[in-house]
Amino acid sequence: MSAPVVPTASRGGIARRSADITATFARHLARVRDPLPRRLRTAFVELGPTFVKVGQVIASSPGLFPRDWIDEFASLRDAVPPFPTALARRTVEEDLGRPLSSVFASFDDVPLAAASIAQVHGATLLDGRRVVVKVQRPRLEEQVRDELRALLIVCELLERIPQASVGSPRALAEDFARTLHEEMDFRLEADNMERMRQVLVASQIDDCRVPEVHRDLVGRRVLTMERIDGLRFNDVEAMRAEGIDTERLLRLGVQTVVEGVLIHGFFHGDLHAGNACVLPDGTFVLFDFGIVGRLTESTRARLAMYLMAVTTNDYASMVRALRSFGSVPPDVDVAEMTATIARLYEPFVERGVVTAQLGELMDTMIRAMVRYRVRIPRELVLLTKQMLYLEGAAATLAPEADLLEEQTLIYSTLMTKYPDLAQQIAAGVQRGREMDDAIAAGHAVP
DSSP: OOOOOOOOOOHHHHHHHHHHHHHHHHHTEEEEEEEHHHHHHHHHHHHHHHHHHHHHHHTTBBBOOOOHHHHGGGGTBBBSSSHHHHHHHHHHHHTTTOOOOOTTEEESSOEEEESEEEEEEEEETSSSEEEEEEOTTTTTTHHHHHHHHHHHHHHHHHHSSSHHHTHHHHHHHHHHHHHHHHTTTTHHHHHHHHHOOOHHHTOOOEEOOOOOOOEEOOOOSEEEEOOOOOOETTOHHHHHHOOOHHHHHHHEEEEEEEHHIIIEEEEEEESGGGEHHHHHHOEEEEEOOSSEEEEOOHHHHHHHHHHHHHTOHHHHHHHHHHHHTOSSOOOOOOHHHHHHHHHHHHHHHHHOGGGGHHHHHHHHHHHHHHHHHOOOOGGHHHHHHHHHHHHHHHHOOTTOHHHHHHHHHHHHHHHHHHHHHHHHHHHHHHHHHHHHHHHHHHHSSO
C-alpha cells in the first residue's frame, strides 16, 4: 500500500496544533473524579473530527480495548454535536448548484445523526419519496490537516513498543489518513455503494442490501440516498421480539464480509452498530461507505490460505501464510513458532470457543505474536478491524455460539459455493510446503 497523500502543513501549524492538543488533554485528564475513558472521550470531542474518528476506531474494536472503553466511546459514532442547519442547507445548495426548494419538498432542521465527518438530515423529494441527505461538516479538510501529520508522528513512536507494534500502528495511521481523505469526497462513497450492491448481486446474497443512491443529488460534500429505517444492529431484544434469528444474522454479517473479501476483494471498512440496521424480515442493511477495503488478487489468495489454515487448525500453513505477507521476521524459527501456536491454540479447539472466551483467546494469540515479533500485514489492517468488530458483536447477538464451529460452517459453505477457490487454496498450501522443504535443504531463504 502506498503512503497516503497528506496535505502540506507548516511547521508552525503543527507546533500550534500540538500545543492545543497538549493543553486540551491536560485540562480533561485533570478531572480525576471522572473515569479515564470519559475524560479522553470529552477531550476527543473538543479536539475535533480527526480525534473523534480515532475514538470511533476504539468504539468499534472490541477485543482490543476493555468493555468500559468500548461503551464510553460508542457515543462518538452518532452523538457528536451537530453543526448549524443553516450551514448544512447552504452546503447542499452550493454543491448541487440549485435552491433546496427546487429539489426537496421538505428538509428537516434537526439532523437524524451527527458524526465526525458529516451529519444526516431527513428530507422528502418533490415526488414524495423519503430520503436522507448526508452533509459534510464545514471546513473539514482544513481542520484535519495538521492532526493527520501529528497522528503519523505518534504512530512512528508506537512502532517501537512491542505490544503496540503487533497492530502495525504506522500502517494503521497511513490507512486512516488515506481513508479519511476518501471519506471527504461523497462522490466516491456513492461509487462504493454501487460497487457493494454489485458484489451482493454477484454473490447471490439476497438478505443484505444497500440504500439506493440518487446520483443526480450527489456532490463532493452532499450525498442523497433512500431512507431505510430498521432495528439497530445491537438491539438484540427488539430483534428477538420480531422473531429474528440473531445467530443467523451474525453468520450473515461474517459471510458477507468474507465472501466480499475472498471473491471480490471489496468490503465495508467501518462496521459498527451505527452503520447497520436490520429490517423486520431479517434483512441486513449496510450504511456509510466512506471507508471501504480493496484487496489485490495476490493478497486475496494469501489471505484465503491463512483463513483456511485457521479454520482447519493447520498451524504450519498459518505460519506459512503469515510469512508470505512478510509478517514473520526472517530470523524467526518457524518450526518453533508453529509448535508454540499449536500449544496455545489447541486447548481452545478441544473445548470450543464461546463468546465469553474470545478475549482470552485473542490475548493468548497476541502474546504469541509479540513473542515472535509478528505484525498484522499492512494490507489487512482494515480487514482485521472489521473482523474484530463482528467477533465482538457475537457477545450480544450470539453469546452462546461456538465461534470456531461457526467459522468452520461459513468457510465450508464458501468452498462448496466456489470450488475454484478451494483448488487455489490447496495449490497454495502445496507451494508453501515445497518452499519449506527448499528452505530446509538450503536451496531458498525465508
